[in-house]
Amino acid sequence: MIRSKLYLILFAVLLLFSNLIFASESLIIQGSSTVLPIVQKAAEVYMEKNPDVNISVRGGGSGTGIAALLDNVIDIANSSRFIKDEEVQSALSKGIYPVPHRIAIDGIAVVIHPDNPVDDLSMEEIKKIYTGEITNWKEVGGPDRQIVVISRDSSSGTFEVFEEIVLEGEKVTAGALLQTSNGGVINVVTSTKGAIGYVGLGYLSPALKAVKVNGVSPSKETIISGQFPIARPLFIFTNGWPEGITADFINFILSAEGQKIAEEQGYVPLF
Amino acid sequence: MINWRAKEKIVQIILLLFAFSSIVFLTGIIIVLFKEGLPIFQKVGLIEFIFGKEWYPTYYPPEFGILPLLAGSLLVTVGAMLVAIPIGIFSAIFIAFILPERLKNVVKPVVELLGAIPSVIYGLFGMKILAPFLQDVFGLPIGLTALTAAIILGIMALPTIVSLAEDALSAVPSSYRDASLALGGTRWETISRVILPTATSGIITAIILGIGRVIGDTMTVLMVAGGAAVIPESFLVPVRPMTASIAAEMGETPVGSAHYHALFGIAIVLFLITLLFNIIADLAQESFKKKVTGR
Numbered sequence: 001m002i003r004s005k006l007y008l009i010l011f012a013v014l015l016l017f018s019n020l021i022f023a024s025e026s027l028i029i030q031g032s033s034t035v036l037p038i039v040q041k042a043a044e045v046y047m048e049k050n051p052d053v054n055i056s057v058r059g060g061g062s063g064t065g066i067a068a069l070l071d072n073v074i075d076i077a078n079s080s081r082f083i084k085d086e087e088v089q090s091a092l093s094k095g096i097y098p099v100p101h102r103i104a105i106d107g108i109a110v111v112i113h114p115d116n117p118v119d120d121l122s123m124e125e126i127k128k129i130y131t132g133e134i135t136n137w138k139e140v141g142g143p144d145r146q147i148v149v150i151s152r153d154s155s156s157g158t159f160e161v162f163e164e165i166v167l168e169g170e171k172v173t174a175g176a177l178l179q180t181s182n183g184g185v186i187n188v189v190t191s192t193k194g195a196i197g198y199v200g201l202g203y204l205s206p207a208l209k210a211v212k213v214n215g216v217s218p219s220k221e222t223i224i225s226g227q228f229p230i231a232r233p234l235f236i237f238t239n240g241w242p243e244g245i246t247a248d249f250i251n252f253i254l255s256a257e258g259q260k261i262a263e264e265q266g267y268v269p270l271f
Numbered sequence: 272m273i274n275w276r277a278k279e280k281i282v283q284i285i286l287l288l289f290a291f292s293s294i295v296f297l298t299g300i301i302i303v304l305f306k307e308g309l310p311i312f313q314k315v316g317l318i319e320f321i322f323g324k325e326w327y328p329t330y331y332p333p334e335f336g337i338l339p340l341l342a343g344s345l346l347v348t349v350g351a352m353l354v355a356i357p358i359g360i361f362s363a364i365f366i367a368f369i370l371p372e373r374l375k376n377v378v379k380p381v382v383e384l385l386g387a388i389p390s391v392i393y394g395l396f397g398m399k400i401l402a403p404f405l406q407d408v409f410g411l412p413i414g415l416t417a418l419t420a421a422i423i424l425g426i427m428a429l430p431t432i433v434s435l436a437e438d439a440l441s442a443v444p445s446s447y448r449d450a451s452l453a454l455g456g457t458r459w460e461t462i463s464r465v466i467l468p469t470a471t472s473g474i475i476t477a478i479i480l481g482i483g484r485v486i487g488d489t490m491t492v493l494m495v496a497g498g499a500a501v502i503p504e505s506f507l508v509p510v511r512p513m514t515a516s517i518a519a520e521m522g523e524t525p526v527g528s529a530h531y532h533a534l535f536g537i538a539i540v541l542f543l544i545t546l547l548f549n550i551i552a553d554l555a556q557e558s559f560k561k562k563v564t565g566r
Binding site: 063087146153154163179187192195 | 325326327328330331398402406412413415493497499500508509511519520522524526527528
Protein backbone atom coordinates (compact mmCIF):
# COMPACT_ATOMS: atom_id res chain seq x y z
CA MET A 1 0.00 0.00 0.00
CA ILE A 2 2.61 2.51 1.11
CA ARG A 3 4.99 1.34 -1.57
CA SER A 4 2.49 1.84 -4.36
CA LYS A 5 1.75 5.31 -3.07
CA LEU A 6 5.44 6.09 -3.09
CA TYR A 7 5.66 5.02 -6.71
CA LEU A 8 2.72 7.21 -7.50
CA ILE A 9 4.37 10.22 -5.92
CA LEU A 10 7.63 9.49 -7.68
CA PHE A 11 5.77 9.24 -10.96
CA ALA A 12 4.00 12.53 -10.39
CA VAL A 13 7.27 14.25 -9.54
CA LEU A 14 8.89 12.84 -12.67
CA LEU A 15 5.96 14.09 -14.70
CA LEU A 16 6.34 17.55 -13.21
CA PHE A 17 10.01 17.75 -13.97
CA SER A 18 9.99 15.85 -17.24
CA ASN A 19 10.11 19.14 -19.09
CA LEU A 20 13.24 20.08 -17.24
CA ILE A 21 14.85 16.71 -17.72
CA PHE A 22 14.11 16.15 -21.38
CA ALA A 23 13.91 19.68 -22.71
CA SER A 24 15.19 22.67 -20.87
CA GLU A 25 13.22 25.23 -22.87
CA SER A 26 9.91 25.23 -24.66
CA LEU A 27 8.01 27.34 -27.14
CA ILE A 28 4.28 27.26 -27.73
CA ILE A 29 3.02 28.42 -31.12
CA GLN A 30 -0.54 28.70 -32.35
CA GLY A 31 -2.54 30.24 -35.16
CA SER A 32 -3.23 30.32 -38.90
CA SER A 33 -3.53 27.03 -40.72
CA THR A 34 -1.86 28.66 -43.73
CA VAL A 35 1.30 29.45 -41.80
CA LEU A 36 1.20 26.15 -39.93
CA PRO A 37 3.08 23.96 -42.47
CA ILE A 38 6.10 26.32 -42.55
CA VAL A 39 6.37 26.75 -38.81
CA GLN A 40 5.65 23.08 -38.13
CA LYS A 41 8.41 21.91 -40.45
CA ALA A 42 10.82 24.60 -39.25
CA ALA A 43 10.12 23.54 -35.65
CA GLU A 44 10.91 19.90 -36.46
CA VAL A 45 14.23 20.78 -38.07
CA TYR A 46 15.06 23.24 -35.30
CA MET A 47 14.34 20.67 -32.58
CA GLU A 48 16.55 18.14 -34.32
CA LYS A 49 19.39 20.62 -34.13
CA ASN A 50 18.58 21.72 -30.57
CA PRO A 51 17.39 18.61 -28.74
CA ASP A 52 16.96 20.55 -25.50
CA VAL A 53 14.26 22.77 -27.00
CA ASN A 54 10.65 21.66 -27.15
CA ILE A 55 8.37 23.45 -29.61
CA SER A 56 4.69 22.68 -29.90
CA VAL A 57 2.77 24.07 -32.86
CA ARG A 58 -1.00 24.19 -33.14
CA GLY A 59 -3.42 25.43 -35.82
CA GLY A 60 -6.85 26.89 -35.14
CA GLY A 61 -6.81 30.02 -37.26
CA SER A 62 -5.21 33.47 -37.23
CA GLY A 63 -7.83 34.93 -34.90
CA THR A 64 -7.40 32.12 -32.40
CA GLY A 65 -3.62 32.49 -32.47
CA ILE A 66 -3.66 36.23 -31.90
CA ALA A 67 -6.27 35.84 -29.15
CA ALA A 68 -3.99 33.33 -27.43
CA LEU A 69 -1.02 35.69 -27.72
CA LEU A 70 -3.14 38.42 -26.16
CA ASP A 71 -3.97 36.10 -23.30
CA ASN A 72 -0.25 35.50 -22.91
CA VAL A 73 -0.62 31.71 -23.10
CA ILE A 74 1.61 31.23 -26.15
CA ASP A 75 4.99 32.56 -27.28
CA ILE A 76 4.34 33.00 -30.99
CA ALA A 77 1.11 33.55 -32.93
CA ASN A 78 0.95 32.57 -36.60
CA SER A 79 -1.19 34.80 -38.74
CA SER A 80 -1.99 34.96 -42.43
CA ARG A 81 -3.20 38.54 -42.04
CA PHE A 82 -1.91 41.63 -40.28
CA ILE A 83 -3.19 42.23 -36.76
CA LYS A 84 -6.45 44.23 -36.62
CA ASP A 85 -6.91 47.55 -34.87
CA GLU A 86 -9.35 46.13 -32.36
CA GLU A 87 -6.87 43.36 -31.53
CA VAL A 88 -4.08 45.90 -31.01
CA GLN A 89 -6.32 47.94 -28.70
CA SER A 90 -7.22 44.83 -26.75
CA ALA A 91 -3.52 43.85 -26.56
CA LEU A 92 -2.43 47.22 -25.23
CA SER A 93 -5.11 47.16 -22.58
CA LYS A 94 -3.73 43.81 -21.43
CA GLY A 95 -0.14 45.07 -21.45
CA ILE A 96 0.85 42.97 -24.47
CA TYR A 97 2.90 44.48 -27.29
CA PRO A 98 2.42 42.39 -30.43
CA VAL A 99 5.40 42.59 -32.80
CA PRO A 100 4.97 41.35 -36.40
CA HIS A 101 7.63 39.37 -38.27
CA ARG A 102 7.21 38.69 -41.96
CA ILE A 103 8.30 35.10 -42.64
CA ALA A 104 7.19 34.27 -46.20
CA ILE A 105 4.84 35.27 -49.00
CA ASP A 106 1.75 33.39 -50.02
CA GLY A 107 0.32 33.71 -53.49
CA ILE A 108 -3.37 33.09 -54.00
CA ALA A 109 -4.14 31.33 -57.25
CA VAL A 110 -7.54 31.49 -58.91
CA VAL A 111 -8.48 27.95 -59.89
CA ILE A 112 -11.08 26.36 -62.16
CA HIS A 113 -11.99 22.87 -63.29
CA PRO A 114 -9.31 21.43 -65.64
CA ASP A 115 -11.93 20.87 -68.39
CA ASN A 116 -12.77 24.57 -68.49
CA PRO A 117 -11.15 26.15 -71.59
CA VAL A 118 -10.87 29.61 -70.03
CA ASP A 119 -7.26 30.33 -69.10
CA ASP A 120 -6.91 34.04 -68.62
CA LEU A 121 -9.07 36.33 -66.50
CA SER A 122 -8.52 39.97 -65.68
CA MET A 123 -8.79 41.21 -62.09
CA GLU A 124 -11.90 43.08 -63.19
CA GLU A 125 -13.50 39.88 -64.49
CA ILE A 126 -12.66 37.94 -61.34
CA LYS A 127 -14.12 40.74 -59.27
CA LYS A 128 -17.33 40.72 -61.34
CA ILE A 129 -17.62 36.94 -61.05
CA TYR A 130 -17.25 37.12 -57.28
CA THR A 131 -19.66 40.01 -56.85
CA GLY A 132 -22.26 38.21 -58.96
CA GLU A 133 -22.21 40.55 -61.99
CA ILE A 134 -20.90 37.83 -64.30
CA THR A 135 -22.74 34.54 -63.83
CA ASN A 136 -22.01 32.56 -66.99
CA TRP A 137 -18.68 31.37 -68.37
CA LYS A 138 -19.62 32.52 -71.86
CA GLU A 139 -19.32 36.14 -70.69
CA VAL A 140 -15.58 35.61 -70.20
CA GLY A 141 -14.96 33.54 -73.31
CA GLY A 142 -15.87 30.10 -71.99
CA PRO A 143 -18.68 27.64 -72.68
CA ASP A 144 -22.33 28.41 -71.93
CA ARG A 145 -22.31 27.18 -68.33
CA GLN A 146 -23.37 28.71 -65.04
CA ILE A 147 -20.46 29.83 -62.87
CA VAL A 148 -20.41 28.22 -59.43
CA VAL A 149 -18.60 30.66 -57.20
CA ILE A 150 -16.57 29.06 -54.41
CA SER A 151 -15.21 31.27 -51.67
CA ARG A 152 -13.68 30.81 -48.25
CA ASP A 153 -15.77 31.62 -45.19
CA SER A 154 -15.60 35.28 -44.37
CA SER A 155 -13.35 34.96 -41.34
CA SER A 156 -10.56 33.04 -43.05
CA GLY A 157 -7.27 34.87 -43.61
CA THR A 158 -7.18 33.77 -47.25
CA PHE A 159 -10.60 35.30 -47.77
CA GLU A 160 -9.60 38.59 -46.20
CA VAL A 161 -6.63 38.96 -48.52
CA PHE A 162 -8.69 37.96 -51.55
CA GLU A 163 -11.38 40.41 -50.53
CA GLU A 164 -8.89 43.22 -50.10
CA ILE A 165 -6.86 42.68 -53.28
CA VAL A 166 -9.47 41.40 -55.72
CA LEU A 167 -12.82 42.59 -54.46
CA GLU A 168 -11.50 45.86 -53.07
CA GLY A 169 -13.99 45.73 -50.23
CA GLU A 170 -17.06 44.83 -52.28
CA LYS A 171 -19.29 42.02 -51.12
CA VAL A 172 -19.01 38.48 -52.38
CA THR A 173 -22.31 37.40 -53.93
CA ALA A 174 -24.51 35.76 -51.31
CA GLY A 175 -24.85 32.78 -53.65
CA ALA A 176 -21.18 31.86 -53.24
CA LEU A 177 -20.48 28.49 -51.66
CA LEU A 178 -18.34 29.05 -48.61
CA GLN A 179 -15.77 26.39 -47.82
CA THR A 180 -13.84 26.21 -44.57
CA SER A 181 -10.45 25.18 -45.92
CA ASN A 182 -8.18 25.17 -48.96
CA GLY A 183 -8.87 21.44 -49.15
CA GLY A 184 -12.62 22.06 -49.23
CA VAL A 185 -12.26 24.49 -52.12
CA ILE A 186 -10.14 21.99 -54.07
CA ASN A 187 -12.68 19.28 -53.44
CA VAL A 188 -15.57 21.27 -54.88
CA VAL A 189 -13.63 22.75 -57.78
CA THR A 190 -12.30 19.38 -58.95
CA SER A 191 -15.78 17.86 -58.87
CA THR A 192 -17.73 20.77 -60.37
CA LYS A 193 -17.30 21.73 -64.02
CA GLY A 194 -18.54 25.29 -63.67
CA ALA A 195 -16.67 26.11 -60.47
CA ILE A 196 -14.21 28.89 -59.74
CA GLY A 197 -12.28 29.10 -56.49
CA TYR A 198 -9.06 30.40 -54.99
CA VAL A 199 -6.37 28.62 -52.96
CA GLY A 200 -2.90 29.26 -51.60
CA LEU A 201 -0.11 28.66 -54.11
CA GLY A 202 1.02 25.63 -52.10
CA TYR A 203 -2.22 23.85 -52.85
CA LEU A 204 -1.96 23.88 -56.65
CA SER A 205 -1.99 20.47 -58.29
CA PRO A 206 -2.60 18.97 -61.74
CA ALA A 207 -6.22 18.30 -60.72
CA LEU A 208 -6.81 22.05 -60.74
CA LYS A 209 -6.31 24.63 -63.44
CA ALA A 210 -4.79 27.89 -62.26
CA VAL A 211 -5.87 30.74 -64.51
CA LYS A 212 -3.58 33.59 -65.51
CA VAL A 213 -4.54 36.81 -63.82
CA ASN A 214 -4.07 39.89 -66.02
CA GLY A 215 -1.99 37.61 -68.26
CA VAL A 216 0.38 36.49 -65.49
CA SER A 217 0.37 32.91 -64.28
CA PRO A 218 0.94 32.37 -60.56
CA SER A 219 4.44 31.13 -59.72
CA LYS A 220 7.25 31.80 -57.32
CA GLU A 221 9.02 34.10 -59.77
CA THR A 222 5.99 36.19 -60.67
CA ILE A 223 5.08 36.58 -57.00
CA ILE A 224 8.54 37.65 -55.84
CA SER A 225 8.79 40.09 -58.74
CA GLY A 226 5.38 41.48 -57.82
CA GLN A 227 3.91 40.79 -61.28
CA PHE A 228 1.27 38.38 -60.01
CA PRO A 229 -1.26 40.61 -58.29
CA ILE A 230 -2.84 38.33 -55.67
CA ALA A 231 -0.15 37.76 -53.05
CA ARG A 232 0.15 38.42 -49.35
CA PRO A 233 2.85 38.35 -46.69
CA LEU A 234 2.58 35.79 -43.88
CA PHE A 235 3.34 36.85 -40.33
CA ILE A 236 4.21 35.56 -36.95
CA PHE A 237 3.62 37.75 -33.91
CA THR A 238 5.51 37.85 -30.64
CA ASN A 239 4.80 39.66 -27.40
CA GLY A 240 7.43 42.41 -27.41
CA TRP A 241 10.73 42.17 -29.27
CA PRO A 242 11.69 38.47 -29.21
CA GLU A 243 14.49 37.34 -26.94
CA GLY A 244 16.32 34.12 -26.17
CA ILE A 245 14.93 30.99 -27.68
CA THR A 246 12.05 32.79 -29.44
CA ALA A 247 14.46 35.13 -31.22
CA ASP A 248 16.69 32.21 -32.13
CA PHE A 249 13.81 30.28 -33.66
CA ILE A 250 12.60 33.28 -35.65
CA ASN A 251 16.13 33.86 -36.92
CA PHE A 252 16.16 30.26 -38.02
CA ILE A 253 12.95 30.69 -40.04
CA LEU A 254 14.40 33.84 -41.63
CA SER A 255 17.72 32.13 -42.42
CA ALA A 256 18.44 30.67 -45.85
CA GLU A 257 17.64 27.22 -44.47
CA GLY A 258 14.33 28.33 -42.95
CA GLN A 259 13.29 30.07 -46.15
CA LYS A 260 14.10 26.90 -48.08
CA ILE A 261 11.71 25.06 -45.79
CA ALA A 262 9.00 27.63 -46.57
CA GLU A 263 9.59 27.09 -50.26
CA GLU A 264 9.44 23.31 -49.88
CA GLN A 265 6.06 23.70 -48.21
CA GLY A 266 4.75 25.47 -51.29
CA TYR A 267 5.16 29.11 -50.26
CA VAL A 268 7.26 31.87 -51.70
CA PRO A 269 10.43 32.71 -49.72
CA LEU A 270 11.27 36.30 -48.85
CA PHE A 271 14.57 36.15 -50.75
CA MET B 272 -14.83 0.07 10.03
CA ILE B 273 -17.68 2.39 9.25
CA ASN B 274 -21.16 1.05 9.57
CA TRP B 275 -23.48 0.46 6.66
CA ARG B 276 -25.60 3.47 7.45
CA ALA B 277 -22.66 5.81 7.03
CA LYS B 278 -21.56 4.01 3.88
CA GLU B 279 -25.05 4.36 2.48
CA LYS B 280 -24.93 8.06 3.23
CA ILE B 281 -21.58 8.52 1.51
CA VAL B 282 -22.71 6.70 -1.62
CA GLN B 283 -25.86 8.78 -1.62
CA ILE B 284 -23.91 12.03 -1.47
CA ILE B 285 -21.54 10.95 -4.24
CA LEU B 286 -24.44 10.01 -6.49
CA LEU B 287 -26.13 13.31 -5.69
CA LEU B 288 -23.01 15.21 -6.73
CA PHE B 289 -22.82 13.35 -10.00
CA ALA B 290 -26.50 13.84 -10.70
CA PHE B 291 -26.13 17.50 -9.88
CA SER B 292 -23.12 17.92 -12.16
CA SER B 293 -25.14 17.82 -15.36
CA ILE B 294 -27.30 20.62 -14.04
CA VAL B 295 -24.15 22.57 -13.27
CA PHE B 296 -22.81 22.01 -16.80
CA LEU B 297 -26.11 23.02 -18.34
CA THR B 298 -26.30 26.18 -16.26
CA GLY B 299 -22.71 26.99 -17.12
CA ILE B 300 -23.36 26.60 -20.83
CA ILE B 301 -26.46 28.76 -20.68
CA ILE B 302 -24.67 31.49 -18.75
CA VAL B 303 -21.75 31.59 -21.19
CA LEU B 304 -24.08 31.47 -24.18
CA PHE B 305 -26.10 34.45 -23.03
CA LYS B 306 -23.16 36.40 -21.68
CA GLU B 307 -21.34 36.17 -25.02
CA GLY B 308 -24.39 36.37 -27.24
CA LEU B 309 -26.55 39.13 -25.74
CA PRO B 310 -24.21 42.04 -26.72
CA ILE B 311 -25.11 41.47 -30.39
CA PHE B 312 -28.79 42.07 -29.68
CA GLN B 313 -27.92 45.39 -28.08
CA LYS B 314 -25.88 46.27 -31.13
CA VAL B 315 -28.23 45.33 -33.96
CA GLY B 316 -31.55 44.61 -32.23
CA LEU B 317 -33.35 41.30 -32.02
CA ILE B 318 -35.71 41.87 -34.96
CA GLU B 319 -32.92 43.07 -37.22
CA PHE B 320 -30.77 40.10 -36.18
CA ILE B 321 -33.39 37.44 -36.85
CA PHE B 322 -35.13 38.96 -39.88
CA GLY B 323 -32.15 40.68 -41.52
CA LYS B 324 -31.54 39.19 -44.95
CA GLU B 325 -27.84 39.95 -45.24
CA TRP B 326 -25.12 37.99 -43.44
CA TYR B 327 -21.89 39.90 -44.07
CA PRO B 328 -20.24 39.82 -40.65
CA THR B 329 -16.73 40.87 -41.68
CA TYR B 330 -17.49 43.86 -43.89
CA TYR B 331 -17.59 47.53 -43.02
CA PRO B 332 -20.23 48.16 -41.97
CA PRO B 333 -20.95 44.55 -40.98
CA GLU B 334 -24.42 43.11 -41.46
CA PHE B 335 -25.75 40.55 -39.04
CA GLY B 336 -29.00 39.28 -40.51
CA ILE B 337 -29.38 35.56 -39.86
CA LEU B 338 -32.57 34.99 -41.86
CA PRO B 339 -30.69 33.19 -44.68
CA LEU B 340 -29.03 30.91 -42.11
CA LEU B 341 -32.27 30.34 -40.23
CA ALA B 342 -34.06 29.61 -43.51
CA GLY B 343 -31.26 27.22 -44.49
CA SER B 344 -31.61 25.32 -41.21
CA LEU B 345 -35.39 25.17 -41.46
CA LEU B 346 -35.43 24.06 -45.10
CA VAL B 347 -32.94 21.29 -44.46
CA THR B 348 -34.85 20.19 -41.36
CA VAL B 349 -38.22 20.14 -43.13
CA GLY B 350 -36.68 18.22 -46.01
CA ALA B 351 -35.07 15.72 -43.67
CA MET B 352 -38.40 15.17 -41.94
CA LEU B 353 -40.13 14.57 -45.29
CA VAL B 354 -37.58 11.80 -45.80
CA ALA B 355 -37.46 10.44 -42.28
CA ILE B 356 -41.08 10.55 -41.05
CA PRO B 357 -42.70 8.22 -43.60
CA ILE B 358 -39.78 5.80 -43.69
CA GLY B 359 -39.38 5.93 -39.93
CA ILE B 360 -43.00 5.37 -39.01
CA PHE B 361 -43.66 2.66 -41.56
CA SER B 362 -40.47 0.89 -40.45
CA ALA B 363 -41.63 1.17 -36.85
CA ILE B 364 -45.05 -0.30 -37.70
CA PHE B 365 -43.42 -3.09 -39.64
CA ILE B 366 -40.97 -3.90 -36.86
CA ALA B 367 -43.60 -3.69 -34.14
CA PHE B 368 -46.41 -5.73 -35.72
CA ILE B 369 -45.38 -7.60 -38.81
CA LEU B 370 -41.85 -8.80 -38.23
CA PRO B 371 -41.60 -12.08 -36.28
CA GLU B 372 -40.15 -11.65 -32.77
CA ARG B 373 -36.95 -13.48 -33.72
CA LEU B 374 -36.16 -11.11 -36.62
CA LYS B 375 -37.27 -8.08 -34.64
CA ASN B 376 -34.39 -8.68 -32.25
CA VAL B 377 -32.01 -8.45 -35.19
CA VAL B 378 -33.56 -5.64 -37.21
CA LYS B 379 -34.11 -3.14 -34.42
CA PRO B 380 -30.52 -3.19 -33.14
CA VAL B 381 -29.28 -2.85 -36.73
CA VAL B 382 -31.42 0.25 -37.25
CA GLU B 383 -30.15 1.63 -33.96
CA LEU B 384 -26.60 0.95 -35.10
CA LEU B 385 -27.22 3.45 -37.90
CA GLY B 386 -27.32 6.06 -35.16
CA ALA B 387 -23.88 5.11 -33.93
CA ILE B 388 -22.16 6.09 -37.16
CA PRO B 389 -20.29 9.39 -36.71
CA SER B 390 -21.81 12.26 -38.69
CA VAL B 391 -18.55 12.94 -40.53
CA ILE B 392 -18.93 9.56 -42.22
CA TYR B 393 -22.45 10.45 -43.33
CA GLY B 394 -20.94 13.70 -44.61
CA LEU B 395 -18.32 11.89 -46.67
CA PHE B 396 -20.98 9.63 -48.14
CA GLY B 397 -23.10 12.65 -49.03
CA MET B 398 -20.21 14.55 -50.54
CA LYS B 399 -18.67 11.79 -52.59
CA ILE B 400 -21.66 9.68 -53.62
CA LEU B 401 -25.01 11.42 -53.17
CA ALA B 402 -23.96 14.92 -54.33
CA PRO B 403 -22.50 13.82 -57.72
CA PHE B 404 -25.55 11.58 -58.21
CA LEU B 405 -28.06 14.39 -57.58
CA GLN B 406 -25.99 16.73 -59.73
CA ASP B 407 -26.37 14.31 -62.65
CA VAL B 408 -30.02 13.51 -62.06
CA PHE B 409 -31.21 17.10 -61.84
CA GLY B 410 -28.56 18.59 -64.16
CA LEU B 411 -27.44 21.00 -61.44
CA PRO B 412 -24.38 23.23 -61.61
CA ILE B 413 -23.39 21.79 -58.22
CA GLY B 414 -24.50 18.80 -56.16
CA LEU B 415 -24.05 20.32 -52.70
CA THR B 416 -27.59 21.51 -52.03
CA ALA B 417 -30.31 21.66 -49.39
CA LEU B 418 -31.74 18.44 -50.84
CA THR B 419 -28.45 16.57 -50.44
CA ALA B 420 -28.23 17.66 -46.83
CA ALA B 421 -31.91 16.86 -46.23
CA ILE B 422 -31.59 13.30 -47.51
CA ILE B 423 -28.47 12.57 -45.47
CA LEU B 424 -29.92 14.16 -42.33
CA GLY B 425 -33.16 12.26 -42.88
CA ILE B 426 -31.20 9.02 -42.83
CA MET B 427 -29.39 10.19 -39.71
CA ALA B 428 -32.70 10.90 -37.95
CA LEU B 429 -34.11 7.46 -38.81
CA PRO B 430 -32.64 5.48 -35.89
CA THR B 431 -34.10 7.90 -33.34
CA ILE B 432 -37.50 7.94 -35.00
CA VAL B 433 -37.75 4.20 -35.71
CA SER B 434 -36.54 3.16 -32.29
CA LEU B 435 -38.72 5.53 -30.26
CA ALA B 436 -41.79 5.12 -32.48
CA GLU B 437 -41.48 1.36 -32.24
CA ASP B 438 -41.26 1.63 -28.46
CA ALA B 439 -44.41 3.73 -28.48
CA LEU B 440 -46.30 1.30 -30.69
CA SER B 441 -45.23 -1.68 -28.59
CA ALA B 442 -46.26 0.13 -25.42
CA VAL B 443 -49.90 0.21 -26.53
CA PRO B 444 -51.52 -2.45 -24.30
CA SER B 445 -52.17 -5.68 -26.17
CA SER B 446 -55.73 -5.69 -24.83
CA TYR B 447 -56.53 -2.80 -27.24
CA ARG B 448 -55.28 -4.84 -30.11
CA ASP B 449 -57.03 -8.02 -29.02
CA ALA B 450 -60.31 -6.15 -28.53
CA SER B 451 -60.15 -4.66 -32.02
CA LEU B 452 -59.35 -8.00 -33.62
CA ALA B 453 -62.08 -9.72 -31.60
CA LEU B 454 -64.59 -7.17 -32.91
CA GLY B 455 -63.76 -8.29 -36.41
CA GLY B 456 -61.29 -5.56 -37.35
CA THR B 457 -58.64 -6.53 -39.87
CA ARG B 458 -54.99 -6.20 -39.00
CA TRP B 459 -54.61 -2.95 -40.96
CA GLU B 460 -57.79 -1.52 -39.36
CA THR B 461 -56.41 -2.41 -35.97
CA ILE B 462 -53.11 -0.73 -36.68
CA SER B 463 -54.47 2.39 -38.38
CA ARG B 464 -57.59 3.04 -36.27
CA VAL B 465 -56.69 1.73 -32.84
CA ILE B 466 -52.96 1.49 -32.30
CA LEU B 467 -51.70 4.52 -34.25
CA PRO B 468 -54.19 6.94 -32.65
CA THR B 469 -53.28 5.65 -29.21
CA ALA B 470 -49.57 5.94 -29.91
CA THR B 471 -49.75 9.35 -31.64
CA SER B 472 -48.20 11.35 -28.85
CA GLY B 473 -45.41 8.78 -28.44
CA ILE B 474 -44.72 8.97 -32.17
CA ILE B 475 -44.70 12.77 -31.99
CA THR B 476 -42.03 12.52 -29.31
CA ALA B 477 -40.01 10.28 -31.61
CA ILE B 478 -40.32 12.72 -34.51
CA ILE B 479 -39.44 15.75 -32.43
CA LEU B 480 -36.35 14.13 -30.99
CA GLY B 481 -35.42 13.22 -34.56
CA ILE B 482 -35.82 16.88 -35.52
CA GLY B 483 -33.59 17.79 -32.61
CA ARG B 484 -30.85 15.61 -33.99
CA VAL B 485 -31.22 17.11 -37.47
CA ILE B 486 -31.33 20.76 -36.56
CA GLY B 487 -28.31 20.53 -34.30
CA ASP B 488 -26.17 18.56 -36.70
CA THR B 489 -23.08 20.45 -37.77
CA MET B 490 -20.51 18.31 -39.50
CA THR B 491 -22.79 16.87 -42.17
CA VAL B 492 -24.31 20.19 -43.19
CA LEU B 493 -20.88 21.76 -43.21
CA MET B 494 -19.80 19.10 -45.69
CA VAL B 495 -22.83 18.68 -47.94
CA ALA B 496 -25.13 21.72 -47.75
CA GLY B 497 -22.89 23.90 -49.93
CA GLY B 498 -22.62 26.91 -47.66
CA ALA B 499 -24.20 29.82 -49.53
CA ALA B 500 -25.85 32.35 -47.22
CA VAL B 501 -28.87 33.10 -49.41
CA ILE B 502 -32.53 32.61 -48.63
CA PRO B 503 -33.20 29.42 -50.60
CA GLU B 504 -35.88 29.45 -53.29
CA SER B 505 -35.92 25.68 -53.79
CA PHE B 506 -34.41 22.47 -52.45
CA LEU B 507 -31.89 22.39 -55.27
CA VAL B 508 -29.70 25.31 -54.20
CA PRO B 509 -26.82 25.45 -51.73
CA VAL B 510 -27.73 26.64 -48.22
CA ARG B 511 -25.81 27.58 -45.11
CA PRO B 512 -27.50 26.34 -41.93
CA MET B 513 -26.83 28.08 -38.61
CA THR B 514 -24.64 25.34 -37.19
CA ALA B 515 -22.40 25.38 -40.26
CA SER B 516 -21.93 29.13 -39.93
CA ILE B 517 -20.89 28.89 -36.32
CA ALA B 518 -18.46 26.05 -36.97
CA ALA B 519 -16.96 27.62 -40.08
CA GLU B 520 -16.48 31.12 -38.76
CA MET B 521 -15.62 30.73 -35.09
CA GLY B 522 -12.01 29.65 -35.59
CA GLU B 523 -10.82 32.83 -37.28
CA THR B 524 -13.03 35.36 -35.53
CA PRO B 525 -11.31 37.82 -33.18
CA VAL B 526 -12.55 37.04 -29.66
CA GLY B 527 -14.84 39.78 -28.32
CA SER B 528 -15.63 41.30 -31.73
CA ALA B 529 -19.20 41.93 -32.89
CA HIS B 530 -18.90 38.94 -35.23
CA TYR B 531 -17.91 36.74 -32.28
CA HIS B 532 -20.96 37.90 -30.31
CA ALA B 533 -23.13 37.37 -33.40
CA LEU B 534 -22.02 33.72 -33.62
CA PHE B 535 -23.04 33.26 -29.99
CA GLY B 536 -26.28 35.04 -30.89
CA ILE B 537 -26.93 32.35 -33.50
CA ALA B 538 -26.11 29.75 -30.87
CA ILE B 539 -28.76 31.27 -28.58
CA VAL B 540 -31.37 31.08 -31.35
CA LEU B 541 -30.39 27.47 -32.02
CA PHE B 542 -30.49 26.64 -28.32
CA LEU B 543 -33.96 28.14 -27.91
CA ILE B 544 -35.26 26.22 -30.92
CA THR B 545 -33.97 22.88 -29.66
CA LEU B 546 -35.20 23.69 -26.16
CA LEU B 547 -38.66 24.36 -27.57
CA PHE B 548 -38.64 21.05 -29.43
CA ASN B 549 -37.54 19.20 -26.34
CA ILE B 550 -40.30 20.74 -24.25
CA ILE B 551 -42.88 19.75 -26.86
CA ALA B 552 -41.44 16.22 -26.95
CA ASP B 553 -41.66 16.04 -23.17
CA LEU B 554 -45.27 17.18 -23.11
CA ALA B 555 -46.20 14.68 -25.82
CA GLN B 556 -44.44 11.94 -23.85
CA GLU B 557 -46.42 12.81 -20.74
CA SER B 558 -49.73 12.71 -22.56
CA PHE B 559 -48.78 9.36 -24.13
CA LYS B 560 -47.99 7.85 -20.74
CA LYS B 561 -51.36 9.03 -19.45
CA LYS B 562 -53.14 7.55 -22.43
CA VAL B 563 -51.65 4.05 -22.29
CA THR B 564 -51.76 3.69 -18.54
CA GLY B 565 -55.27 5.17 -18.37
CA ARG B 566 -54.27 7.58 -15.62
